[in-house]
Amino acid sequence: MAPPSYAAFFPPVPDVTGASAPEPPPGPASPFKSGDMGKGWRRKRQKKNHQNLEDKASGTGKSKRSVDGENVNGRGDGWIVARDPSSGKNIVPGSPVFEAYYQAQSIVEPGVEWKKFMETLAMPLPASFRVNLDCDFTEMLVNEIETHVARRIHVNGKEMAPIKRLEFFQGGHAYQMAIDRHTLRKDSSLAEFHELMKTHTEAGTITRQETVSMIPPVVLGVQPHHKVLDMCAAPGSKTSQMLETLSRGCSRTGQEPSGYIVANDSDTARAYMLVHQCRRINTVALCVTTHKAQLFPARGLGRKEPAVEAENPDWDVPRVALGYFDRILCDVPCSGDGTVRKTFNIWRTWSPGQGLGLHPMQYVIARRGAALLKVGGLMVYSTCTLNPIENEAVVLSLLQDSEGALELVDPRPLVPGLIVRPGLHSWRVMESTSRLQANGHVAPDGEDQGAEGEQEVERTLRDSGLTLFRSYEDVPEPFRRWIRPSCFPPKDPTVAERLKLHYCMRCLPHDQDTGGFFIALFKKTRPLPKPGAGKCADGGDAEGVLDVEEVVLETGKEKDSIEGRSMSSVDQGAASSSAALDAETEASDYVVHDAPTSSVLMTPLQQEQQQAQKERRSQTRKTFVPKEFFVPLADDGWASIKEFYGVKEGFPRDRLFLRRDGSKVVILLSQGLVEDVQLSTRCQLQLVNAGTRIFDRASADRSACAYRLSQDGMPYMLPYLNKRVVQVGPTALAAMTVYGYLDLDLLGPMQRPLLEDMEMGSFVAVLEPTCLAGVAKMMEAGIASFALMCWRGFGQKMNVMCIAHDLFIFQCRLKAARLVSEAQLVEMRETKSRLQLKHANAKGEGQNLKVTEEIEQACGKEMDT
Numbered sequence: 001m002a003p004p005s006y007a008a009f010f011p012p013v014p015d016v017t018g019a020s021a022p023e024p025p026p027g028p029a030s031p032f033k034s035g036d037m038g039k040g041w042r043r044k045r046q047k048k049n050h051q052n053l054e055d056k057a058s059g060t061g062k063s064k065r066s067v068d069g070e071n072v073n074g075r076g077d078g079w080i081v082a083r084d085p086s087s088g089k090n091i092v093p094g095s096p097v098f099e100a101y102y103q104a105q106s107i108v109e110p111g112v113e114w115k116k117f118m119e120t121l122a123m124p125l126p127a128s129f130r131v132n133l134d135c136d137f138t139e140m141l142v143n144e145i146e147t148h149v150a151r152r153i154h155v156n157g158k159e160m161a162p163i164k165r166l167e168f169f170q171g172g173h174a175y176q177m178a179i180d181r182h183t184l185r186k187d188s189s190l191a192e193f194h195e196l197m198k199t200h201t202e203a204g205t206i207t208r209q210e211t212v213s214m215i216p217p218v219v220l221g222v223q224p225h226h227k228v229l230d231m232c233a234a235p236g237s238k239t240s241q242m243l244e245t246l247s248r249g250c251s252r253t254g255q256e257p258s259g260y261i262v263a264n265d266s267d268t269a270r271a272y273m274l275v276h277q278c279r280r281i282n283t284v285a286l287c288v289t290t291h292k293a294q295l296f297p298a299r300g301l302g303r304k305e306p307a308v309e310a311e312n313p314d315w316d317v318p319r320v321a322l323g324y325f326d327r328i329l330c331d332v333p334c335s336g337d338g339t340v341r342k343t344f345n346i347w348r349t350w351s352p353g354q355g356l357g358l359h360p361m362q363y364v365i366a367r368r369g370a371a372l373l374k375v376g377g378l379m380v381y382s383t384c385t386l387n388p389i390e391n392e393a394v395v396l397s398l399l400q401d402s403e404g405a406l407e408l409v410d411p412r413p414l415v416p417g418l419i420v421r422p423g424l425h426s427w428r429v430m431e432s433t434s435r436l437q438a439n440g441h442v443a444p445d446g447e448d449q450g451a452e453g454e455q456e457v458e459r460t461l462r463d464s465g466l467t468l469f470r471s472y473e474d475v476p477e478p479f480r481r482w483i484r485p486s487c488f489p490p491k492d493p494t495v496a497e498r499l500k501l502h503y504c505m506r507c508l509p510h511d512q513d514t515g516g517f518f519i520a521l522f523k524k525t526r527p528l529p530k531p532g533a534g535k536c537a538d539g540g541d542a543e544g545v546l547d548v549e550e551v552v553l554e555t556g557k558e559k560d561s562i563e564g565r566s567m568s569s570v571d572q573g574a575a576s577s578s579a580a581l582d583a584e585t586e587a588s589d590y591v592v593h594d595a596p597t598s599s600v601l602m603t604p605l606q607q608e609q610q611q612a613q614k615e616r617r618s619q620t621r622k623t624f625v626p627k628e629f630f631v632p633l634a635d636d637g638w639a640s641i642k643e644f645y646g647v648k649e650g651f652p653r654d655r656l657f658l659r660r661d662g663s664k665v666v667i668l669l670s671q672g673l674v675e676d677v678q679l680s681t682r683c684q685l686q687l688v689n690a691g692t693r694i695f696d697r698a699s700a701d702r703s704a705c706a707y708r709l710s711q712d713g714m715p716y717m718l719p720y721l722n723k724r725v726v727q728v729g730p731t732a733l734a735a736m737t738v739y740g741y742l743d744l745d746l747l748g749p750m751q752r753p754l755l756e757d758m759e760m761g762s763f764v765a766v767l768e769p770t771c772l773a774g775v776a777k778m779m780e781a782g783i784a785s786f787a788l789m790c791w792r793g794f795g796q797k798m799n800v801m802c803i804a805h806d807l808f809i810f811q812c813r814l815k816a817a818r819l820v821s822e823a824q825l826v827e828m829r830e831t832k833s834r835l836q837l838k839h840a841n842a843k844g845e846g847q848n849l850k851v852t853e854e855i856e857q858a859c860g861k862e863m864d865t
């Protein structure tokens, strides 16, 4: 399907802000100009549609389907059904107010297309995934996937469309299936493919990620030398995608990228989810922080960029204003209605107030990102909502306030084959009438003002329970705190054209069977103007929103004194953002959100209470005192490591750190992180994690060195080890991954004495160099790809000290390098199971057979063969 032309989607919404009512622009007519259908027709139709959907969900309508109360599948004619936890009833896909709101925004053509849009939203989201860019056996894995891609998939006797490759994901391999993940999990005909997905997802070689969620990292084009900030990063699917491009190959070769990624999320628990998600990438170039992104500190970041200053002597700006990061991802919290296909509960909680409440926070986060972006750098602003208030309105304000320092870049050439719609040039600002009335709003008497078409729109919206505000001046005073001037489209219709809002990309669910998504790509061309100088979209003042940033820019501190109108709206946004926070969490199925807090519409008593609470909090809250999160590894610790492992000269010992909290993990940080982010000293960042684990300090073993090697740190450490490395043949290595130990008898005459004489402690078993040379020709593997961390204890068996996922990946590499076959591995696994069973049976019969020894002998034999 060819992408719809820009022209077809140029401002379909007439200018609702001016009385002059200009000629409607070319393009589809607004659905609200339907003429003779009579007052309230739309509402009736929406009700009818809704009833149909309800019938489908409950199985009572004409198109009866069995409903198991949880999930009904079979795409094309099935509906997902989730339970509302409060009422216990099924949640019905669709909502009259949602429909009225988005029809008024004219995001799709009325009629047939609208129907398709709504039908798609009610369908489960197809499963999609990508092969990790850093996988060193991609070819083998892709071949395996593509055998499934070629196969016809049948679900409930119906033939489904084949898995399709996502062309826009260039330089890598990404796929979208025609079935959702529940079907993938449950349908027995897909069991083999599901198993493949599951194992590789657990091992970290495949990432399940929504198709549209892969777009921002693709357009950002992160390179190994880039310094990257991911402002709202958890749970980390986009961070991991960027990390894979940044440190491609590094986790095998031990080379370090000169760039790094700072991944930030204000929610600490979610930041730890991100740490978990990124652990498999095993890079020294990631640090994870937990700041409110709008207050992300600048002090301690970056080195001087004298070249930039020298080139631009006329930039009379403090160094901080030149920015630090080459690439910034600003994937802000949003109302998340683009994820309704997987976060079904959004149908229950959706309201226009969510977007209005989140808009100020989204703006300040994006503005902070723009301030931290290097001149010449790129920033993506993205959301998983279709709401223009959270999308184009934020982008427009940012562009206007930057006075030309930021410009939009057209990202379409970077994502060939992706069907996207241009950003809107105009939109409508609406709020739910009942929420306004609950706060004392009385609709004005008399006839509607404005052009005839708009009167019709307004009436239709009113029937649907929505109040339209044509301009900021229409917003009654008490409501101006949350309906901000920057929510409105420009009064002058040429502004959006001039600022190229159409360069924004809207992904609509029915275009390629995805979730809804919004992406804007900014380039910073010069330092931002002094905060506060900007004007809002409607020409009004930004009203102090920028002050927040100024405080941070000037001092680098989170000041308690950041209060006032802008901050209160930020807080309100945060309060109502709960609906979106889980929107991208792949782990949760239909996440049940709390109903959004209606703090934007509080009674005067509630407002007073909130104010009092705020004051109490600000009195008790301490000023943030930056703490040293890491302490350098002490000299005596290093001396013992150096001696025990025979570490060669040149190892970056000054980049080894321990966490101050007494953790026993020694980490290695990249040069860039240590220098630029100054993690060890004067650290302003609230860190939760950084770098990669290279040693574990063991307090209670009898080894001469208290520091054990770590499998994660192998690529970085192995090239420097002079001692405690033994060479092993490929079959023996394969057997080690199956049985979990290495038998001395398997070593050659040169290697055996090495291990026999070795003191207790950790050592590395590596593939014989002769084999490695052959492997290097076949695949992009480094020496550390074929190294296993082991433990020299007593006796003749040496335990392998790796987790199951590492062992699985190791086996995949051996197979990809054709050093061992799947048949050999299967045989080894069967032998192990057989002997384990025999052992268990013997134990059950009270016999004390020395089966362990038997297993060992058998395994030994097997390894010998």
Ligand SMILES: C[S@@+](CC[C@H](N)C(=O)[O-])C[C@H]1O[C@@H](n2cnc3c(N)ncnc32)[C@H](O)[C@@H]1O
Binding pocket: 213, 231, 232, 233, 234, 235, 236, 237, 238, 239, 264, 265, 266, 267, 270, 291, 292, 293, 294, 331, 332, 333, 334, 574, 577, 580, 581, 583, 584
């Ligand atoms: C849409 S999600 C981000 C998804 C993420 N980029 C990914 O690809 O996995 C938005 C995130 O913003 C975080 N968040 C909410 N308010 C924030 C704030 N003020 N500063 C930083 N992060 C915030 C939430 O905790 C949530 O994890």
